[in-house]
Amino acid sequence: MMDGVFISDFKNLVKAVQEFEGVTRKSSIDTVTSLLTESYNVSGDVVIDIGDDASAIDIGNNQVVLIAADGIWGQIMNVNPYWAGYCSVLVNVNDIAAMGGKPLAMVNIMSVKHDEIYENLLAGIKDGCLKFGVPMVGGHLHPDGEVDSLGVAIVGIAKKDKLITSFGAEVGDKIIVAIDLDGKPHEMFELNWDTTYDKDKQLVQDQITAVQYLAERDYIKSGKDISNPGILGTLEMLLETSDKGAIVNLEDIPKNENISWENWLKSYPGSGFIFTANEENCEFIKKYLKDYSIEANVVGEVTGECSLYLVNGDGEKLEVFNQKTNPVFKSKKE
Amino acid sequence: MMDGVFISDFKNLVKAVQEFEGVTRKSSIDTVTSLLTESYNVSGDVVIDIGDDASAIDIGNNQVVLIAADGIWGQIMNVNPYWAGYCSVLVNVNDIAAMGGKPLAMVNIMSVKHDEIYENLLAGIKDGCLKFGVPMVGGHLHPDGEVDSLGVAIVGIAKKDKLITSFGAEVGDKIIVAIDLDGKPHEMFELNWDTTYDKDKQLVQDQITAVQYLAERDYIKSGKDISNPGILGTLEMLLETSDKGAIVNLEDIPKNENISWENWLKSYPGSGFIFTANEENCEFIKKYLKDYSIEANVVGEVTGECSLYLVNGDGEKLEVFNQKTNPVFKSKKE
Missing domain, CATH: 3.30.1330.10 (PurM-like, N-terminal domain)
Structure with a gap:
């Protein structure tokens, strides 16, 4: 099991994700959110605001x-x-x-x-x-x-x-992690998983259009781009906005084999997304994105419980985030 | 002649406008402009870019x-x-x-x-x-x-x-200065001519809609909001973008009588615009804006020479800006 993660390593990995600066510094956003919420209703035209x-x-x-x-x-x-x-x-x-x-x-x-x-x-x-x-x-x-x-x-x-939002995840949705694996860590910033700088600009631009294509044909129910909080931190933000939880199988996450799991989960990819979708659409999404150098895989499922659990290859299950005790950010509903 | 400006004062006034920090600090924008211009053409959709x-x-x-x-x-x-x-x-x-x-x-x-x-x-x-x-x-x-x-x-x-741009001024256009005179200098920033803070929000919002109304009915040929460079500095920016000059009669500029000319010309008004228009539309523009607490007046005319001249009540004429020797910013064409 090349990329297998054993229980002691697994605990350390979960801890590393929980304590990652990219995750913890998100929580100060909450203050801005609550203070500015009052301004939303000055115009009737806003359909999606802070949280996406x-x-x-x-x-x-x-x-x-x-x-x-x-x-x-x-x-x-x-x-x-x-x-x-x-x-x-x-x-x-x-x-x-x-x-x-x-x-x-x-x-x-x-x-x-x-x-x-x-x-x-x-x-x-x-x-x-x-x-x-x-x-x-x-x-x-x-x-x-x-x-x-x-x-x-x-x-x-x-x-x-046809908007892809963070509000649309529903219980039973399959969770897809989609990342361009053809890249390398930036030589000065090892958590920048750079997949665009050396890549042909047409392919880079086609990756963006590919997501539009899937959105406009209703393949995707909710989504978010993977940013500073990394793969699981970003998924947790999406789940918090949708008031949902998830069970994720670590080893189903598409990963470049040269990177450690810890660095991979903390990386900011050049082209990386979390999507949720109905089961019947997952194969098409995977196949379609592959043509644009984006590896997509179903990594788990959305649940009604507001926790994000990670499962390793041996079936061991740990809670990474819990919206009551350690959310990445609190959605404005709370 | 209550607000008459005599020749020695007039010279000092012109000098004050030329040396005003709000005008002089604009010139460093030029570097950003020239370095980023190359990025415009990556998409065919940009119709107006830097300069407006x-x-x-x-x-x-x-x-x-x-x-x-x-x-x-x-x-x-x-x-x-x-x-x-x-x-x-x-x-x-x-x-x-x-x-x-x-x-x-x-x-x-x-x-x-x-x-x-x-x-x-x-x-x-x-x-x-x-x-x-x-x-x-x-x-x-x-x-x-x-x-x-x-x-x-x-x-x-x-x-x-129906866009109002800074590119549309033509020789012979009348120049209109339109400012809400019902206000007061901010108590801490005397060059902030505040006309919105104590004003009913409906009227403040109607002032914005009033400009839209004039634009959508083709009353206005070019325009710009009066900002940090003040009334004449803003007019000069518009003229530079249009490759034109102007002759302006100082005492035709709408002015609150409690403010000195120097402070007035340097002020950042809460609601203030420079417009150019065909002569036959000027009366309607003046009358229409008056209903929204904006005093508009024809203050001069656009010329083909790239200088902005100011004329006082005695007919004395001084050059305030010259696009070759002291522009406010150089347009990207140069």
Whole structure:
């Protein structure tokens, strides 16, 4: 059993996921959420708001405009501003892709203290735009910044009744983890599972269109792109938004064989998604995504209990997250 | 001549406008513009990009999605975070309004060092959302920020063939300055001409809809919202984007009588726009906006020479900006 995980290792793995910074730092988002919720109802057009990868606003004719924003962690910014710029495009494009949407354009808000960082940052942004085929159309520069920081917002469009959201998971849904396995860890950031930088831009862009295709044909019931909290942290966020739990078989998760399970579960993939779907659609989803270098597999099932359990190859079962005791974020319903 | 400006004062006034920080700090935007221009063509959908208040992306059916981003000056943030939050909404909403668009929703990117700033900031954002009727639907928080900073991006929608842009000014167009005169300088920031905070939210929201109305009926040829560079700095930005010049009669600019000319020309109004229009439409525009507490007046004419001249009540004429020697920003064509 090449990738088998024995019980003592398994306990340590679960602990590592629970204590992972990518998971724990999500909880401070809760404050923003609760304080801004009151502003939602000023307009009747918001159909999806905080809690999903992007928010959706109804513009009529069964169309929604999607909007999302992401900042870049200071540590990446200072160590490798080029990569920070590139990733600012990647994370935003994936937010729109994960909703089944088409990314349209981005704007940025930059603060710049060191000129040399600035030029590398812009070069990375530009290369990200060219790779993903999404233009950076404007922005705001704090020219007298006290720090170097970068925030990017993205806008996209989707069909209102075909949106992939985090709210749609139902008991009995199959859980699919879909990741491009053809990549390598970034040489400076080992948890960045880079699958786009060396890849042909057409294939990178086709990966986004492939998710749109599955969304528009109703293959997917709910979904989210795998981001900082990693594979299980992201799944837990989806489950919290849907008020559901799950049982996941660790060894069914598609994985590049050169990476340890711990690093793999913490990785931010270049193209990676959690989906839930009806059983009869899973084979098609797997087959369809394979043509776009995305390995998809059914890893478990959605349950009515608000816990995420992980099972290893020997049938041993551990609770990773529990929405009462250690949620990744609390959904705004609570 | 109550508000008459004599020649020595007039020279000082022009100098003050030229040296105003709100004007001079715009020029560093040029670098971002030139470095990112290459990314525009990755998608064929961008119809308006950097150089305007917002960028526009074609989504078919004669509709464009508008997107803009603005940061908040550090000095406002530290002195009065509540007002910084409120203004982050105001400036973004005005960016969409100035294009003749309907604001849909905003997202923010925050970095927080001091918790007490944070709560005031969120309270200001919330009140801004309620005042302008535009929801803040998501965002990204840097919880371990080294500084307190706030960036907001906004998305809106407009009819493609009815957009108000900065590109549309033509020789012979009348120049209209339209400002809500019913307000007061903010007690901590004397150049913030606040006309929204104490005003009924319905009227504030109607001011935005009023610009949409004029845009959708083709009354306006080009326009821009008056922002940090003030009345003449903003006009100059519009002229630079259109490759035009202007002659402006100082004393025709609508002005609150309690404010000095210097402060007035440097002020950031709560609701203020520069428009150009055909002569036959000017009376209607003036009359229509008056119903929404916006005083509009024809202040001069667009010329083919790339200079902005200001004329006082005695007919004395001074050059304020010259696109060859002291532009506010260089348009990307140069």
